Each structure stands twice: as structure tokens, then as C-alpha cells.
Amino acid sequence: MIGPLAHRKAxxxxxxxxxxxxxxTVELASLLSTWGSDIIELGIPFSDPLADGTTIQKAxxxxxxxxxxxxxxLEVAQAIRQRTSLPLLFMTYYNPIFSFGLPKFCQECxxxxxxxxxxxxxxxxxxxxxxxxxxxxxxxxxxLLAPTSSEERMELIARKSQGFIYLISLTGVTGxxxxxxxxxxxxxxxxxxxxxxxxYMGFGISSPSQARRVAQVADGIIVGSRxxxxxxDEQRLKDFILSLREALDSL
Amino acid sequence: MKLPxxxxxxxxxxxxxxxxxxxxxLEELNRAYSKAKAxxxxxxxxxxxxxxxxxxxxxxxxxxxxxRKFGGVKVVLKRExxxxxxxxxxxxxLGQALLVKRMGKKRVVAETGAGQHGVxxxxxxxxxxxxxxxYMGEEDMARQRMNVFxxxxxxxxxxxxxxxxxxxxxAISEAIRDxxxxxxxxxxxxxxxxxxxxxxxMIRDFQSIIGKxxxxxxxxxxxxxxxxxxxxxGGGSNAIGIFYPFLDDPVELIGVEAAGRxxxxxxxxxxxxxxxxxxxHGTKSYLxxxxxxxxxxxxxxxxxxxxxxxxPEHSYLKKIGRTKYVAVDDExxxxxxxxxxxxxxxxxxxxxxxxxxxxxxxxxxLSQDKLVVVNLSGRGDKDLDIVVQRMGKG
Numbered sequence: 283m284i285g286p287l288a289h290r291k292a293x294x295x296x297x298x299x300x301x302x303x304x305x306x307t308v309e310l311a312s313l314l315s316t317w318g319s320d321i322i323e324l325g326i327p328f329s330d331p332l333a334d335g336t337t338i339q340k341a342x343x344x345x346x347x348x349x350x351x352x353x354x355x356l357e358v359a360q361a362i363r364q365r366t367s368l369p370l371l372f373m374t375y376y377n378p379i380f381s382f383g384l385p386k387f388c389q390e391c392x393x394x395x396x397x398x399x400x401x402x403x404x405x406x407x408x409x410x411x412x413x414x415x416x417x418x419x420x421x422x423x424x425x426l427l428a429p430t431s432s433e434e435r436m437e438l439i440a441r442k443s444q445g446f447i448y449l450i451s452l453t454g455v456t457g458x459x460x461x462x463x464x465x466x467x468x469x470x471x472x473x474x475x476x477x478x479x480x481x482y483m484g485f486g487i488s489s490p491s492q493a494r495r496v497a498q499v500a501d502g503i504i505v506g507s508r509x510x511x512x513x514x515d516e517q518r519l520k521d522f523i524l525s526l527r528e529a530l531d532s533l
Numbered sequence: 534m535k536l537p538x539x540x541x542x543x544x545x546x547x548x549x550x551x552x553x554x555x556x557x558x559l560e561e562l563n564r565a566y567s568k569a570k571a572x573x574x575x576x577x578x579x580x581x582x583x584x585x586x587x588x589x590x591x592x593x594x595x596x597x598x599x600x601r602k603f604g605g606v607k608v609v610l611k612r613e614x615x616x617x618x619x620x621x622x623x624x625x626x627l628g629q630a631l632l633v634k635r636m637g638k639k640r641v642v643a644e645t646g647a648g649q650h651g652v653x654x655x656x657x658x659x660x661x662x663x664x665x666x667x668y669m670g671e672e673d674m675a676r677q678r679m680n681v682f683x684x685x686x687x688x689x690x691x692x693x694x695x696x697x698x699x700x701x702x703x704a705i706s707e708a709i710r711d712x713x714x715x716x717x718x719x720x721x722x723x724x725x726x727x728x729x730x731x732x733x734x735m736i737r738d739f740q741s742i743i744g745k746x747x748x749x750x751x752x753x754x755x756x757x758x759x760x761x762x763x764x765x766x767g768g769g770s771n772a773i774g775i776f777y778p779f780l781d782d783p784v785e786l787i788g789v790e791a792a793g794r795x796x797x798x799x800x801x802x803x804x805x806x807x808x809x810x811x812x813x814h815g816t817k818s819y820l821x822x823x824x825x826x827x828x829x830x831x832x833x834x835x836x837x838x839x840x841x842x843x844x845p846e847h848s849y850l851k852k853i854g855r856t857k858y859v860a861v862d863d864e865x866x867x868x869x870x871x872x873x874x875x876x877x878x879x880x881x882x883x884x885x886x887x888x889x890x891x892x893x894x895x896x897x898x899l900s901q902d903k904l905v906v907v908n909l910s911g912r913g914d915k916d917l918d919i920v921v922q923r924m925g926k927g
Contacts, residue, residue: 329697329827330813332706333552333713339696351825376550377812381826403550403815407540428554430716435556453554454714 284369284397284422284445286480287320291530292502294482295509298325298341299358300350307358312365317520318527326355326374333402335457337507352382360394369397376404388415398422398445406442424448429469440477449483458488458508470499490529497530541730544852546845549729551815558716563731565636582627587617593750598876603896610909611747618656620649620911621743621771622724628739630657633720640664643722644708646673646701647837648680649911650724655689665689668707670699673836680915698830701840705814725768726844729815733844740774747906748778761785764908765888767838769847771910789887791833792860802831803860804843805851818845834863835883865890882911
């Protein structure tokens with residue numbers, strides 16, 4: 283399970299497992315923890331990532347070329363766990379874990395001290411089976427909320443999401459954006475009225491100023507595509523993470 | 534019980550596995566469709582456009598030469614190839630476009646494999662003054678060039694899809710990504726009975742005009758129900774369209790999938806015959822996937838069948854044993870294509886050529902008094918390049 287961060291705004295960082303290599307994912311995850319990340323999201327590559335923009339699509343495609351399987355991702359999680367105590371979350375489309383076997387997957391997550399799962403193509407209406415399993419194995423099942431979600435859905439998801447609620451900043455797929463929509467603050471405040479759970483926002487966030495703007499209303503930010511664009515350049519990646527940390531801590 | 538249930542399930546198949554951003558749009562669509570479904574005026578408009586714009590009802594044609602050749606069994610063809618734009622796809626497009634008008638959306642995105650659904654989408658959007666964007670795989674654009682030109686003539690923008698396998702599967706993924714981005718003003722005009730609820734139900738209802746007409750025509754002409762109905766299955770919209778009104782009748786229903794280069798080769802598109810249950814594009818159904826749950830590349834000579842998934846209602850009909858599913862390979866389809874062209878003077882699309890071929894095999898085992906209906910879901914003009922190349926006459 284994932285608990286709230288009492289002392290600071292959360293920096294959640296996403297990596298596609300196996301991009302550019304399994305070994306590098308393990309190294310990067312432990313570096314990220316020393317640079318000030320609070321939660322690591324590990325993406326299990328999928329052939330048809332329909333909520334993702336081109337950056338994550340390409341990373342998934344590359345990872346699949348080197349045959350990164352859900353089993354390999356579990357092993358990577360275990361290796362990362364030996365190097366850091368940060369909460370680890372899997373981000374996975376439904377089919378790879380459905381094919382792996384949901385009970386077996388949840389059990390293995392528990393065994394490797396993974397803290398939770400995010401499934402971008404699983405709305406709560408379809409989540410009954412996975413909810414039962416994640417609670418049996420002590421995992422947080424994080425649901426997503428979108429700016430298009432109705433009031434009733436905000437209540438439903440606020441009730442069901444565990445650990446935190448993943449707020450999607452915009453209508454669209456993942457990917458670095460130059461600007462974020464004007465309705466973002468209103469969206470966060472609307473959800474805030476419904477729940478005391480932490481609200482972390484992702485999609486499109488790619489600069490310290492965007493991080494600052496989002497964290498003024500939300501409890502944390504989630505960054506993915508921009509990270510993948512920088513994985514080959516460790517110094518720039520480090521500078522970027524530190525700049526996000528600074529932006530969040532300046533609030 | 535009437536299927537699907539309120540969550541869009543046909544037994545264990547179906548549902549709505551989509552990003553949260555799309556849930557409200559699907560709920561809106563479901564509400565709009567439920568309201569329209571109960572409104573006689575909606576169906577009047579649908580029938581009127583079907584008749585005057587698309588040319589319905591399509592004939593039920595007794596293929597006497599083919600029947601003689603098969604040894605006397607009666608083979609009749611449901612002539613969806615004669616409908617406007619050349620395939621059954623127009624039925625669904627008219628229905629959805631009428632709904633788009635009711636929902637007040639101005640922009641439509643669609644995917645296309647063979648180009649038939651793209652052309653039908655472009656045509657109804659031109660008719661109703663809607664902006665139309667069609668996603669099409671790079672490979673399909675190359676092998677169905679004339680349809681690209683047709684769509685553009687009809688005012689649609691055709692966007693090339695270069696991700697993944699560059700065919701229908703990836704075109705659907707890109708259309709969904711566009712929809713997620715522009716969901717406020719855009720409707721996704723999905724072309725087959727796949728995808729999240731309510732698409733499989735709604736598209737089945739629009740396509741079941743094929744089966745309703747067939748039923749009336751067979752009863753009127755022959756005073757009895759047919760013994761067998763055969764249709765090709767990719768996503769499965771023409772098949773469910775002709776099967777649905779016969780589900781409660783003592784009629785054998787056979788769906789013919791694409792075995793591509795042969796089932797053993799692994800290069801095929803026969804999800805029901807060679808796949809296992811999975812989730813793709815918002816629905817739980819039979820799926821061609823590897824041992825790790827990654828969706829497999831597919832192959833069929835017929836671009837319209839070249840899809841790794843299949844409609845959830847077909848998975849259900851397979852499970853309860855109501856429908857039989859078989860597979861015919863590329864060579865068989867080409868043989869069916871030639872057979873119908875030569876014996877009846879009708880050039881079929883490569884998709885229903887799979888069904889024609891299967892009918893030719895089945896007919897030999899049937900007694901002379903049997904009545905077989907084949908759904909001729911589209912015409913073959915679009916496939917001439919492929920066939921010419923395959924026959925080495927280019």
C-alpha cells in the first residue's frame with residue numbers, strides 16, 4: 283500500500299521497464315530516489331498503449347523488441363526494491379496482466395514488495411476482480427480521473443482509488459506539452475471537495491514551471507514522457523529531476 | 534435475456550475497458566442511442582436514408598449457375614455489394630451519423646482497413662455536413678489506393694498511421710487517441726461490432742437490417758427459412774447483421790474467418806479459431822496474442838478481415854455453440870473470388886470471397902433440397918490490385 287506524504291509535494295516519476303534496457307531501468311530507479319523522487323511508476327510495455335502518446339509508444343515498442351515480459355518487469359521491481367525503499371507502482375494495460383493471471387500477478391507483486399498498480403484502461407466498473415485481489419495482497423489500486431468525468435464518477439473514483447487519485451490534466455494522451463489547459467485548477471479543486479485522499483496530477487507535465495503551477499493546487503505531480511526523452515542523458519535527466527524537486531519544494 | 538446486459542456484456546465477453554477520459558462520452562452515446570432506439574422517427578429517418586441514399590433493400594439473388602455447379606443445392610446471395618459505397622458498412626454509418634446529429638457533435642473520426650468503412654464514413658459525413666477524419670494504416674493505404682482517393686473526393690482527411698503493424702488495429706488505436714484528445718466535439722464512428730459498450734450492441738442493431746430483409750425475402754420467395762447462413766468474420770459486423778434476426782430460428786449459422794497463410798503458419802486473422810480471450814480496444818473477447826498478452830500481428834489477403842480481435846457477441850455465440858466458426862485461407866479466398874466472378878458475373882470483395890469458398894465446400898455435403906444464404910458483404914473493385922498481383926498478371 284501507499285501512504286500519503288506528510289511533509290512535501292510528491293514527485294512521481296515514470297519509467298518504461300526495459301527502455302533502454304532492463305539493467306538501466308534498475309539503475310535509473312535508484313538514481314531517481316537519490317535525486318528526490320517520491321514514488322516510482324514502472325510501466326509494463328504493451329503492444330497497443332492507446333492512452334499513450336508517441337514517446338511512451340516508442341519506448342514500449344523498443345522494450346518489446348528486447349522481449350520485456352511481465353515476469354521480467356517483476357524481476358526488475360525486485361531488483362529496484364533491494365536498492366530503494368520508495369513506493370513502487372506498476373503502470374500496466376489490462377491485457378498483459380489479464381494474460382499473466384490477475385491472482386498470480388498480484389501475489390507476485392506482494393512477494394516483490396511492489397506497493398500498487400495503475401491500469402489506464404480499467405475504469406472502476408470493470409475493476410471488481412482486481413480490487414478484490416489487490417486488497418487481498420495489500421496493494422493499492424490507483425484509479426484515474428479525467429477532466430471529462432462527471433460529478434458522480436468523481437465521487438465513485440474518489441471512494442475507490444487507493445493510495446492517491448491520479449488526475450489526468452487534460453483530454454488527451456500522455457506526452458510532454460508546452461502548455462496545460464486553463465481548467466486544470468478548477469478540476470483539482472472540484473475533486474478536492476469530494477475527498478481527503480492525495481491528488482497527484484499527470485499527463486503533459488514537462489517543465490518546472492508547469493510542476494509549480496500544478497502543485498499549487500494538487501498534492502503532487504506525475505512525470506513520464508519527458509523522463510523517457512532524457513533517459514539516454516544522465517546529466518540532463520538529473521538536472522531536470524532536481525529542477526522539478528526545487529519547484530515543488532518552493533511552494 | 535436480451536444481450537448485452539446493462540454493462541455491455543454478452544455472457545463473459547464485452548464490457549468497457551477504456552481510459553477514464555472516454556467513459557463520459559460512451560455514457561452520452563449510450564443515452565443518445567437508447568433514446569433514439571425508442572423513437573420511431575429515428576428509425577424512419579434511418580430507413581429513408583437506407584432506401585433513397587444507400588439503395589436498400591438489397592436484392593436476395595438466386596445464384597442459379599453456382600447452385601447447378603454445386604450439385605443442386607440452392608445458393609442465394611444477399612447482395613450487400615450493391616449498396617451505395619459498395620459494402621454493408623454504410624448501414625452502420627448512416628445510423629451513427631444520425632446519432633451524431635442528435636448529439637450535436639460536428640466532427641467525426643473513423644478507422645478503416647480495406648477502406649470500405651472509411652469511404653462509407655466519408656460519404657455520410659459529406660451528406661450530413663460533418664467534418665471527417667479517417668485513420669488508415671500505411672500498408673493499407675498502399676494496397677487500397679483507390680479508396681484513399683474516394684475518401685478524399687468525399688471531403689474526408691485521410692491520416693496515415695505508421696505505428697505498430699500499420700494496419701487496421703493501429704488505425705483503431707490512433708482513432709481512439711484522437712477521440713480522447715477531441716472528445717468534446719468529436720464522435721468516434723467505429724466500423725465494426727468491436728470496441729467498448731455500446732458499440733457492439735448499437736452497430737449490431739444497425740447492421741441487423743441485413744438479416745431482417747433476408748428473413749422477409751427468403752420467406753416470401755421460398756415460403757420457408759434457410760437451412761444455412763454463411764458470412765465472413767473479421768470484426769464481425771456483416772455476420773452479426775445477417776445472423777442476429779435468425780438467432781432464435783432453426784437455422785445453421787456459420788462464420789468464416791481468415792486463415793491467411795494457413796492456421797499452422799501463425800500468419801492469419803482467425804481470432805475465434807486460433808486465439809484466446811483477452812482485452813483490446815475496450816472489449817473482452819477472443820484475441821490473437823502471444824503468451825505474454827501482447828497483441829499479435831495478423832495477416833489476411835482481405836484487408837477488412839486483417840484484425841486480431843473479434844466482436845464480443847461472436848465470442849458469446851461460439852461459447853454457447855449457437856454459431857460455428859471456421860477459417861478459410863488466402864488461396865481459398867482467391868478461389869472463391871474467381872468462382873463467383875466466372876460463374877455469376879459478380880466480382881465479390883476478398884472478404885466475402887472467404888464465405889463463398891466455404892459455401893462451395895459445404896454445398897457438396899448438402900442434399901439438394903437445402904437452402905444456403907451467403908452474405909455478399911461487399912464488391913470487389915477495391916481488390917483488383919491485390920488480385921492482379923497475386924495472380925501474376927500485373
